[in-house]
Amino acid sequence: xxxxxxxxxxxxxxxxxxxxxxxxxxxxxxxxxxxxxxxxxxxxxxxxxxxxxxxxxxxxxxxxxxxxxxxxxxxxxxxxxxxxxxxxxxxxxxxxxxxxxxxxxxxxxxxxxxxxxxxxxxxxxxxxxxxxxxxxxxxxxxxxxxxxxxxxxxxxxxxxxxxxxxxxxxxxxxxxxxxxxxxxxxxxxxxxxxxxxxxx
Numbered sequence: 001x002x003x004x005x006x007x008x009x010x011x012x013x014x015x016x017x018x019x020x021x022x023x024x025x026x027x028x029x030x031x032x033x034x035x036x037x038x039x040x041x042x043x044x045x046x047x048x049x050x051x052x053x054x055x056x057x058x059x060x061x062x063x064x065x066x067x068x069x070x071x072x073x074x075x076x077x078x079x080x081x082x083x084x085x086x087x088x089x090x091x092x093x094x095x096x097x098x099x100x101x102x103x104x105x106x107x108x109x110x111x112x113x114x115x116x117x118x119x120x121x122x123x124x125x126x127x128x129x130x131x132x133x134x135x136x137x138x139x140x141x142x143x144x145x146x147x148x149x150x151x152x153x154x155x156x157x158x159x160x161x162x163x164x165x166x167x168x169x170x171x172x173x174x175x176x177x178x179x180x181x182x183x184x185x186x187x188x189x190x191x192x193x194x195x196x197x198x199x200x
Contacts, residue, residue, distance in 0.1 A: 002051050002061045003150070006080050007072035008097045009044040012143030015168060016070070017048045019147055022164035024052035027156065032059035045076060045099070070150055072142060073097045074113055074126070084122055091149050091188075093129035093142060125149065125188065132183045141180035148184025158185070 003020060007013035017033050024031035034049035049061045066084050071077025071092035081090060101107035110116070117124055127149050133141040144165065151161050165181055166174045 001053060001068075002049070002066045002085075003068045003070060004061055004066045004080055004083050005046075005048045005050065005070045005072075006076040007046045007143075008076060008099075009046050011046075011072040012140065013046045013048055013072060016143040016147055017050050019144070019161075019164045019168045020050045021052075022167050023156065023160050024050075026160050026163055026167075027052075029053060030056045032056045034059040034061075045079075047080065068150060068153070070146055072129070072146065074117075075099065075109065078110075078113055078117055081117065081120060081122065086121065087123065089123040089125070089153060090117065091125045091127065091146065091153070093146060094126050095130045095142070127184065127188060129184070132187060133180055136180035136183055137176045138180075141177055144177045144180040145184035148181040148186075149188035151181070152185045152188040 005013045005016055021031050021033045029052045031050070031052040049059055051059060051061065061083060063082050064085055067088055069077055069080055069084055069088070069090045069092075071080075071090065073095055074092050075096070077090055077092040084090065096109065098109055099107075102109045114126070127146065129142045129145040129149075130139060132145045133139045136145065147161070147165075151158065161181060162178060165177050169177050
């Protein structure tokens with residue numbers, strides 16, 4: 001399984017990668033998690049790779065080989081759709097965070113971004129992760145809401161995800177993150193049809 005995570009600095013992509021890695025390890029799989037690529041400070045673009053299976057030799061995901069892109073912001077996800085394999089899945093938050101060129105006025109945020117993505121031959125799911133994170137009790141749990149949405153597309157037992165979350169966050173934050181995971185998982189399941197162009 002090849003999973004590319006695309007986010008903006010400060011959204012918790014590193015923690016999400018850690019949860020994925022722990023889940024794979026606890027499932028008895030070989031796992032490689034890449035270093036963070038890009039500007040990891042708040043506001044910069046962040047990309048991480050998580051690969052797991054019977055034997056993984058390299059942490060790098062090549063273009064056209066990602067099974068899933070988990071995007072914390074829609075434009076960040078769109079930047080990397082070329083990394084998806086044919087029939088791969090893009091799971092993205094609907095949240096919009098303007099990158100620096102948009103903030104400084106040297107570029108415009110593409111207003112037709114969702115339409116462009118929908119025209120691609122990929123499976124595609126948009127989730128209002130920020131609203132669900134707030135429902136869980138903390139807007140910073142967007143990352144775990146998205147992990148829940150991702151988990152709903154796999155056949156990996158929920159308990160393995162729960163264990164990975166509890167092993168990756170401080171004890172005092174375990175309950176709120178487990179709630180965020182549950183909301184993301186259940187809301188993703190509610191609208192699942194054939195997996196193409198779902199919006200939740």
